[in-house]
Amino acid sequence: MPRNAIEIDHVSKRYLLGEHHGAHGTLRDTLTAGARRMLGRDPARVEEVWSLRDVTLAVPEGQALGVIGRNGAGKSTLLKVVTRITEPTSGIARTRGRVGSLLEVGTGFHPELTGRENVYLNGAILGMSRREIGRRFDDIAEFSGVQRFLETPVKRYSSGMYLRLAFAVAAHLDSEIMAIDEVLAVGDAEFQRKCLGKMGALESEGRTVVFVSHNLDAIARLCGTAVWLERGRVEAYGPTGEVITAYLAAGITRAAEVEFADQPTEAVALRSATLRDPAGKPAVMLDRDRPFTIEARFTVREPVPGLDITVFVESLRGARVLDEAWSETAPDLRGSPGDYVARITVPPLLAVGDYAAGLWIGSAYETYVYEEDVLRFRLEGGTKGRADRVLQLGLAWDVERVHGAEPVAAEQIG
Amino acid sequence: MHDSPGTALPYEEVAAEATGEWIENRPSSGARALRLGELWSYRELVLFLALRDIKARYKQALFGLLWSVVQPVAGVVVLTLVFRRLAGVPSDGTPYPVFALLGFLLWSYFAGSLGNASASLVANVSLVTKVYFARLVTPIAALVPGLIHLAIGLVVLAVLMPFYDVAPGWEAVFLPVCLIGAMVVALGAGLLLATLNVKYRDVGQVLGFLTQLWFLATPVAYPSSLVAEEWRWAYALNPMTGVIDLARWSLFGRPEPGGYLAVSALSALVFLAAGLLYFQRTERQFADVI
Numbered sequence: 001m002p003r004n005a006i007e008i009d010h011v012s013k014r015y016l017l018g019e020h021h022g023a024h025g026t027l028r029d030t031l032t033a034g035a036r037r038m039l040g041r042d043p044a045r046v047e048e049v050w051s052l053r054d055v056t057l058a059v060p061e062g063q064a065l066g067v068i069g070r071n072g073a074g075k076s077t078l079l080k081v082v083t084r085i086t087e088p089t090s091g092i093a094r095t096r097g098r099v100g101s102l103l104e105v106g107t108g109f110h111p112e113l114t115g116r117e118n119v120y121l122n123g124a125i126l127g128m129s130r131r132e133i134g135r136r137f138d139d140i141a142e143f144s145g146v147q148r149f150l151e152t153p154v155k156r157y158s159s160g161m162y163l164r165l166a167f168a169v170a171a172h173l174d175s176e177i178m179a180i181d182e183v184l185a186v187g188d189a190e191f192q193r194k195c196l197g198k199m200g201a202l203e204s205e206g207r208t209v210v211f212v213s214h215n216l217d218a219i220a221r222l223c224g225t226a227v228w229l230e231r232g233r234v235e236a237y238g239p240t241g242e243v244i245t246a247y248l249a250a251g252i253t254r255a256a257e258v259e260f261a262d263q264p265t266e267a268v269a270l271r272s273a274t275l276r277d278p279a280g281k282p283a284v285m286l287d288r289d290r291p292f293t294i295e296a297r298f299t300v301r302e303p304v305p306g307l308d309i310t311v312f313v314e315s316l317r318g319a320r321v322l323d324e325a326w327s328e329t330a331p332d333l334r335g336s337p338g339d340y341v342a343r344i345t346v347p348p349l350l351a352v353g354d355y356a357a358g359l360w361i362g363s364a365y366e367t368y369v370y371e372e373d374v375l376r377f378r379l380e381g382g383t384k385g386r387a388d389r390v391l392q393l394g395l396a397w398d399v400e401r402v403h404g405a406e407p408v409a410a411e412q413i414g
Numbered sequence: 415m416h417d418s419p420g421t422a423l424p425y426e427e428v429a430a431e432a433t434g435e436w437i438e439n440r441p442s443s444g445a446r447a448l449r450l451g452e453l454w455s456y457r458e459l460v461l462f463l464a465l466r467d468i469k470a471r472y473k474q475a476l477f478g479l480l481w482s483v484v485q486p487v488a489g490v491v492v493l494t495l496v497f498r499r500l501a502g503v504p505s506d507g508t509p510y511p512v513f514a515l516l517g518f519l520l521w522s523y524f525a526g527s528l529g530n531a532s533a534s535l536v537a538n539v540s541l542v543t544k545v546y547f548a549r550l551v552t553p554i555a556a557l558v559p560g561l562i563h564l565a566i567g568l569v570v571l572a573v574l575m576p577f578y579d580v581a582p583g584w585e586a587v588f589l590p591v592c593l594i595g596a597m598v599v600a601l602g603a604g605l606l607l608a609t610l611n612v613k614y615r616d617v618g619q620v621l622g623f624l625t626q627l628w629f630l631a632t633p634v635a636y637p638s639s640l641v642a643e644e645w646r647w648a649y650a651l652n653p654m655t656g657v658i659d660l661a662r663w664s665l666f667g668r669p670e671p672g673g674y675l676a677v678s679a680l681s682a683l684v685f686l687a688a689g690l691l692y693f694q695r696t697e698r699q700f701a702d703v704i
Contacts, residue, residue, distance in 0.1 A: 007436075015702060080701065084439045084546040087698040094436040103544040112470040124462040125545055153473075 004096070005177055005208035006059040006082060011091035013052040013077050013232075051077040052088070053232040059225075061096070061176075064202070064209035066223030066240055068216065068247055071372065073229040075212040079103060079179045082210055097176025097208075100126055104181070106166030111155035115146060115165055118154055122169045136172045143194075144168035164191055171198045177208045196221070214318045216244050248316050248354070256282040258374050267304055268335075268361055268368035271297040275357070275375050288352050288381030288392070293345045296359055298369070300337050307335025309342050310360040313350070314373070315390050321350060335363070351392035352381045442698045448690060449548065456548045463538075463551065464558035467530075471559060482566035486522065490515045497635045506637045508666040509578035512571060516665060517634035517658050519567040523560045524596045524654060525625050530556035531604025532621055535700060536611050542700050549697040550690075553604050557597050564593075575665075585664045592661040598682050599653045605689030609696050612704045633658050639669055650674035653682035 051074045059065045067075045080086040081093045083101040108125040109118050119140055123133035133140075141147045144165040146157070154162055180199070199222055202209050213219050219226055219240060226243040228236040235250075236243045257274045276293040277283040286292045294311050306327075313322040324344055356376050361369035472478050493514045497503040505513035534552035535542055542549070575581065611617040632654040633640075641649045649655055656678020663671050 081439060084437075085543065086701045087439055087441055090441060093439040095439075096436055099437075099546070101545050104540060107540050107544045108466075108538070110466050110470055112473045113466060117466075117469065121462050121466050124459045125541060125547070127545075127547075130458055 002060045002062055004058045005061040005063075006065075006096075006210065007092075007094045008055055008057045008078070008081070009092045009094070011052055011055045011081055011088045011093055012050060013074070013081060013086070014089040015049045015051055017047040017049055050232045052081065052229075054091070055229070055232070055234055057227055057234065057237055059208055059210065061208055062203065062206040063225065064211060064223040066219035066226035066243075067210065067212040067229065068214075068219060068226060068243070069229035069235075072231075074232040075229055076103070076181055077232075078229065079181050079210060079212055082177075083179045095177055098127065098174075099177045099179060100170075100173040100175035102126075102170045102173070102178065102180045105163055105170065109154060109162070109166060112153055114153055115150040115157070119150075119165065119169050122166065123173075126170060126173050127175065128173060132174065136174075140168045140172050143171060143198075160191075167191075167195055171195070175207070177210070178202060179210045181212045182214065216247075216317045220244060256284040256375065256377070262299070264301075266368060267300070267302040268307070269299050269301070270359065270361060270369040270371065271299060271339075273297075273357075273359055273371070273374045275377050284377045286377055286379050288350065288379040289348050291345050291347050292377075293343050294357055294375070295341065295343045296361075297339070297341050298361060299339050300335055303337060304335030304363050304366075304368075306363040307361070308363060311344050311357060312360070313346070313355050313357045316354045316356065319390060321355070321390050322346065349391055349393060350379055351389040352379050353390070354378050448694060453548045453550050453554075456551045459547060459551050460555045460558070463555035467555070467559045468562060479562075479566060482563045483570055485563075486515060486518055486567045486570060489518050489522070493518065493635045503636045504640070506639060506662070506666070506668045508662070508668060509580060512574055512578050512580055513637075513662065513666070514635055515567075515571050515574065516661055517632075519564055519571065520592065520596055520658055520661055521629065521632060521634045521654070522567070523564040523593075524600050524657075525629070526560045526563070527557045527597070527600040528604050528607070528625065529621060530559065531600060532607035532611055532617060534604070535608050535704065536615075539704055542704055549700060550605075550693065553601060553608050553693075556604065557600060571665075580666060582665045583667055585667060588660060588664040592657050592664065595653065595657040595660065595679070595682055598686050599657065602682065602685030602687075602689035605693040606685075609689075609693050612696070612700050628652070628654070631655075637662075637669065638674075646674055647677055650677035651681050653678045653685060656682070 053074075055074075055078065057065070067078060069075050077086070079101070080103070081088050082095060083099050083103070084093075084095075085101065085103075106118075106122060108122055110121065113121065116137075119137065120130065120133055124130070128136075141150060144161075144167075146161045146165050149157065149161065154165070157165070196218060199209070199211070203222070209222070211219065211223055223240050225238060226236075226240040227234055228243050228247045230250075236246045257272065259272045260270050262271065263269045272295075274282050274295040274297075275284065275286070276295055277286055278290050278292070280293075283292075294313075296309065296311070298309075300307065308325055308327045310323060310325045312320055312324070314320050326342065354376070355378070356373045358372040358374055359369060360367065360371075475481060477484070490511055494511055497514070498505075498510045503510075531553040534556040535549070538552050541547070541552070607617050607621060631649075631652050638646070638649065638655055638659050656675050659669055659678075660671060660675060663669060
């Protein structure tokens with residue numbers, strides 16, 4: 001039994017959201033809040049958010065732990081506690097060995113500096129010594145595939161090149177523990193494959209990995225154990241397969257209709273989102289063989305040129321199956337003020353299973369509404385859902401028997 | 415990948431690595447010890463951050479280093495016209511242009527570094543929120559880029575001095591002490607402001623005003639001997655007074671250093687201690703608040 005490389009011991013983390021703890025607090029806010037408190041008026045509204053609550057877990061040396069959960073479940077906070085970027089409010093996190101944090105690709109990259117200069121800078125930021133980077137420089141350059149542009153300022157790079165170079169540095173970080181947050185969500189498919197391969201190699205090199213991702217398939221492939229966080233608490237912790245199954249099963253808290261509080265100050269406000277069956281009734285259990293409708297009601301208060309609305313549907317494994325924009329079929333959009341009802345009807349395309357739908361409303365310049373995961377529903381049908389299948393198109397087969405075992409042959413044996 | 419284990423682990427983990435000890439992350443309470451060992455292990459990062467700022471600053475600048483010559487020269491021309499010609503300010507027997515240039519160079523270095531240090535955490539938000547490192551690294555790195563400016567300015571001064579028939583004596587060996595003094599004061603005040611800046615973004619606005627007042631309370635354009643004797647000790651509480659007086663003594667032989675210098679030195683150390691204390695107390699929360 002290998003000893004532990006990471007121990008998280010009853011860790012809780014509280015964030016304070018409120019007037020004078022906000023990110024853009026000013027001195028005036030603090031002074032007025034203080035004055036109000038002295039006068040006995042309502043003290044500054046300080047909202048507590050527990051990002052982690054009494055989390056206890058351990059990762060043995062050389063193993064990979066996957067962290068899953070919805071947005072805001074505390075996954076990133078857990079990484080920040082492991083990497084010591086932030087301290088816990090209570091409890092202790094212990095690590096053994098050097099910890100590399102890959103919470104963001106290309107931290108500290110400066111656009112004016114060349115690729116080579118940024119490799120050294122980024123390496124130093126991630127904790128590599130100059131000698132170490134020098135020794136690995138050729139590997140890094142080769143892995144990134146941008147060797148020819150190493151003397152070019154990175155501001156002239158395409159975003160793909162930039163990310164490749166940045167990931168290449170991170171991938172060559174030689175620390176005992178790696179904390180990785182969603183960095184694979186970058187680059188083209190080919191590069192993603194390369195990154196996944198590199199990450200798979202980490203564990204076999206005996207490094208300890210903590211990996212946060214929405215991509216359950218990647219977690220399943222890379223991590224032996226997983227923890228599922230739900231509003232800061234450990235909901236499940238154990239072998240990855242079991243945790244993912246439990247997570248997927250719990251995704252079925254369905255909602256057919258969600259109403260939103262009006263936001264009178266916003267130029268555009270979402271009022272409600274609804275799933276309707278073919279009869280027009282709100283429903284969460286839908287027939288896979290019949291179309292269903294996603295409906296959004298919203299209010300436009302100020303003219304928004306080029307107003308657009310997008311509906312997207314994701315499988316619970318995180319694959320975006322549909323992403324339909326109004327502008328794709330109605331080119332002349334006007335965002336004149338008024339109340340709107342937007343409907344989109346999805347034909348029977350999707351396979352049996354659980355899905356989540358989200359909404360975006362905005363223009364080319366601004367996002368007014370972005371609600372991931374507002375509606376959750378299940379498609380049911382006669383055919384049994386197959387794991388990993390998202391589309392079921394009932395495509396016709398064309399099968400011809402061109403050559404086969406002849407019945408005559410059977411007779412001959414007899 | 416571990417080709418030679420243990421050869422290139424630059425950080426405090428070196429010790430932990432050797433013994434396999436735990437590195438703990440637990441709630442901090444009160445003042446923390448100044449972890450100089452850890453800071454030392456991050457010395458390369460200081461260098462790289464400083465280099466980044468220097469390169470970024472000069473890469474796109476058309477005049478590049480020439481700017482470092484033009485700025486102090488233009489500054490001194492203005493000071494000479496206003497303070498010498500209009501106001502008839504004395505200069506302790508040293509030709510006014512070199513007298514003012516030395517003050518101006520040190521002041522510019524100080525004010526520039528103070529500004530950089532104050533903004534250093536906010537300017538490196540992604541570093542603070544995405545990577546662990548000794549947070550003191552960023553304000554310290556902010557002290558470095560200004561040194562280039564200062565060095566070029568001192569070359570200009572060295573060229574001008576024979577022209578005004580001023581030659582330094584043995585006292586010139588004390589010039590580096592002045593430089594260290596300016597760095598200590600800039601770091602001390604910079605740490606206070608940088609820490610405040612994390613939480614309150616109005617620090618940027620306060621800084622300009624503060625620097626202006628501070629400039630007037632420092633013998634840059636005038637000699638400290640103008641200040642009435644009974645106020646000199648209070649005047650010396652401004653540590654930059656001691657820094658600039660000492661610099662003038664080291665290059666021009668005047669004014670004679672006295673007890674006021676000790677007041678300035680003490681005040682500089684108090685600044686540094688206060689800055690370090692406040693910074694250290696708060697640094698574990700930077701990532702949460704910034």
